[in-house]
Amino acid sequence: MSTVLSYVAAPEGVPTRASLEVLTRARQLAEAGGHRVAAVVLSTDAAASADVLGRYGAATVYAVSDAAFAEPLNAPAVQALADVMARADAALVLFPSTEGVKDLLGALAIRTDAAVLPDVVEVDWVDGGVGALRPVMASKFMARVRAEGSPVLVSMRAGSVEASEAPVEPTVENVSLSLDASAATLREIAGAAAGMVDLADARIVVAAGRGVKDAAAKALVEELAEVLGAAIGASRAVVETGVFPATAQIGQTGKVVSPDLYIGVGISGAIQHVAGMVGSRTIVAINQNADAPIFDVATYGIVGDLYSVVPALIAEIKKHKAG
Amino acid sequence: MRFCVCVKQVPDVTAPIQISGGQLSYDAGRVVLNAYDASAVEAALVLTAEHGGEVDVVLVGPERAAETVRKALAMGADRGTHLVADGELDSAAVSSLLAAVASGYDVILTGKQAQDSDAGLAGGMLAERLGLPYVTNAVGLAQEGDAIVVTRLGDAGQETIALPTPCLVTCSNDMNDPRIPNLKGIMAAKRKTIDTRPATDVPAARVTTLGYEPLPTRAAGRRLDGEPAAQAAEVVRLLADEASVL
Numbered sequence: 165m166s167t168v169l170s171y172v173a174a175p176e177g178v179p180t181r182a183s184l185e186v187l188t189r190a191r192q193l194a195e196a197g198g199h200r201v202a203a204v205v206l207s208t209d210a211a212a213s214a215d216v217l218g219r220y221g222a223a224t225v226y227a228v229s230d231a232a233f234a235e236p237l238n239a240p241a242v243q244a245l246a247d248v249m250a251r252a253d254a255a256l257v258l259f260p261s262t263e264g265v266k267d268l269l270g271a272l273a274i275r276t277d278a279a280v281l282p283d284v285v286e287v288d289w290v291d292g293g294v295g296a297l298r299p300v301m302a303s304k305f306m307a308r309v310r311a312e313g314s315p316v317l318v319s320m321r322a323g324s325v326e327a328s329e330a331p332v333e334p335t336v337e338n339v340s341l342s343l344d345a346s347a348a349t350l351r352e353i354a355g356a357a358a359g360m361v362d363l364a365d366a367r368i369v370v371a372a373g374r375g376v377k378d379a380a381a382k383a384l385v386e387e388l389a390e391v392l393g394a395a396i397g398a399s400r401a402v403v404e405t406g407v408f409p410a411t412a413q414i415g416q417t418g419k420v421v422s423p424d425l426y427i428g429v430g431i432s433g434a435i436q437h438v439a440g441m442v443g444s445r446t447i448v449a450i451n452q453n454a455d456a457p458i459f460d461v462a463t464y465g466i467v468g469d470l471y472s473v474v475p476a477l478i479a480e481i482k483k484h485k486a487g
Numbered sequence: 488m489r490f491c492v493c494v495k496q497v498p499d500v501t502a503p504i505q506i507s508g509g510q511l512s513y514d515a516g517r518v519v520l521n522a523y524d525a526s527a528v529e530a531a532l533v534l535t536a537e538h539g540g541e542v543d544v545v546l547v548g549p550e551r552a553a554e555t556v557r558k559a560l561a562m563g564a565d566r567g568t569h570l571v572a573d574g575e576l577d578s579a580a581v582s583s584l585l586a587a588v589a590s591g592y593d594v595i596l597t598g599k600q601a602q603d604s605d606a607g608l609a610g611g612m613l614a615e616r617l618g619l620p621y622v623t624n625a626v627g628l629a630q631e632g633d634a635i636v637v638t639r640l641g642d643a644g645q646e647t648i649a650l651p652t653p654c655l656v657t658c659s660n661d662m663n664d665p666r667i668p669n670l671k672g673i674m675a676a677k678r679k680t681i682d683t684r685p686a687t688d689v690p691a692a693r694v695t696t697l698g699y700e701p702l703p704t705r706a707a708g709r710r711l712d713g714e715p716a717a718q719a720a721e722v723v724r725l726l727a728d729e730a731s732v733l
């Protein structure tokens with residue numbers, strides 16, 4: 165019996181929300197197609213997340229533990245995944261669409277002679293092939309695509325499905341490989357500040373744009389994020405000026421987020437920004453220009469000056485949380 | 488070093504694009520050099536200006552895409568190759584065609600993704616086909632002796648990675664502001680060589696696009712009027728009671 169394999173990103177041993185969504189979909193597709201469902205984790209201590217993965221229905225967990233996975237280099241990951249795909253006889257491999265996955269997907273497809281559907285929002289078996297719906301043209305349109313043959317690799321945008329539990333006792337297969345030395349060498353990682361909510365996995369995102377002009381406005385955005393327990397995102401305009409870190413950028417070039425709640429503060433809503441947030445469940449826009457295109461996608465639009473709207477909003481949320 | 492930059496012609500995503508009968512239609516005049524590829528060309532020009540070397544570009548696409556090769560030459564690239572192919576090619580097919588032209592260079596640059604497909608696959612595929620080490624989503628590029636040092640944006644932060652040459656790097660537009668060709672560049676480009684030939688041995692596509700659809704419609708939004716305090720109270724009430732996200 166062949167396998168629907170689910171790739172799990174588990175920084176510090178904890179599977180990300182997007183990984184559990186993908187595992188949920190893998191489980192459903194395995195059931196529908198008469199396949200086994202398995203998860204694969206590449207980590208320094210890959211078995212650590214097996215319990216959680218069992219809770220979400222992974223019958224088998226391929227745990228590939230190696231010191232190499234402490235570094236975000238693509239070559240060891242491609243080699244390990246190709247190996248596990250062969251072991252598991254993978255017909256379909258689902259991935260969360262993270263930067264790490266984008267870094268390896270193309271090479272892995274060639275290595276394993278797989279068809280690949282990147283960055284989809286829906287995936288299903290269709291008439292003996294794999295069908296998917298994926299945003300294209302800066303998320304202006306959806307393309308209905310289809311892949312032939314086996315295996316097929318599919319990466320899914322975060323928030324495309326709801327993660328749900330279906331507990332099993334997982335069999336852990338500890339895979340030890342002799343990984344080739346990587347030609348690339350990591351020199352350093354200038355990381356995000358510790359304790360910050362990860363943008364791609366966040367339930368609530370507060371995003372700042374060029375309207376957030378000075379330290380006072382930035383402090384307001386940070387306070388709003390804090391009272392909401394939100395991650396902070398940004399438009400390209402304020403990443404370019406260095407006011408917000410490059411890792412905060414949301415959009416076609418930046419990250420794609422689909423939180424339950426996105427609040428855009430002083431963002432106009434250029435197509436390349438909207439590309440990264442239009443999948444959010446609820447969108448609030450705060451902008452002083454009533455004609456800003458962000459209002460076209462906003463669930464709730466507040467036309468006003470952020471310097472007076474955001475403090476009022478913070479006060480109101482505090483009141484709500486208290487009572 | 489010798490650079491090969493892969494460039495694609497794409498529809499301008501900021502121009503009007505319609506769907507009819509499941510297909511996209513747009514003004515054939517509103518096509519551009521893929522923004523990420525423009526940044527790749529710029530990066531190659533900056534590095535060769537500083538350290539010496541040359542920059543070739545390669546494009547797979549229909550006849551009319553010749554103007555995009557010309558644009559890269561007008562920016563300052565030395566030579567172009569145009570493999571003429573009509574119709575949609577998936578990233579796997581494109582990377583197979585590019586592999587034949589791009590082998591033998593010290594550094595291959597591609598965009599991080601094509602702005603129309605938003606696939607982001609062809610770079611990694613090409614590297615794998617040629618057996619080259621590679622880095623994706625580069626926001627910075629430097630040359631240190633025989634090595635290329637790349638700053639990339641990863642999940643956790645900015646990663647600095649050194650690659651031996653030959654290698655491949657996929658570029659983000661956050662890397663630089665691509666130059667706009669000046670008159671001198673445009674004139675010079677007219678005299679540069681473009682090796683134009685039909686693409687042969689085009690692999691069968693494993694992935695097909697069945698059709699295009701509009702985005703799922705979002706419920707019409709609501710404007711909240713009044714003073715900031717009233718707007719804030721109303722939005723919090725809606726977020727809690729209607730949207731159930733607070």
Ligand SMILES: Cc1cc2nc3c(=O)[nH]c(=O)nc-3n(C[C@H](O)[C@H](O)[C@H](O)COP(=O)(O)OP(=O)(O)OC[C@H]3O[C@@H](n4cnc5c(N)ncnc54)[C@H](O)[C@@H]3O)c2cc1C
Pocket residue numbers: 372373374375376398399400401402413414415416417418419429430431432433434435436437440450451452453456468469470471522523660
């Ligand atoms: C290939 C390509 C890729 C790109 N990728 C991305 C990407 O990934 N992400 C991204 O964000 N952009 C991207 N861009 C850039 C994008 O086109 C826009 O330039 C950018 O999103 C604009 O950012 P902004 O909305 O913050 O700034 P602006 O467009 O300048 O908007 C600022 C807004 O703030 C409002 N404002 C000002 N002051 C106040 C105030 N006091 N109170 C309330 N509102 C106020 C203004 O009314 C205005 O609407 C890309 C562009 C290209 C060409």
Ligand SMILES: Nc1ncnc2c1ncn2[C@@H]1O[C@H](COP(=O)(O)O)[C@@H](O)[C@H]1O
Pocket residue numbers: 493494495496521523524545546547548578581585596597598599600601602604605606607608609610
């Ligand atoms: N038809 C093409 N001709 C030349 N280069 C291409 C072509 N298609 C894609 N590429 C290169 O591959 C990158 C990624 O493309 P894609 O996988 O379609 O997102 C682009 O930014 C280009 O650098």
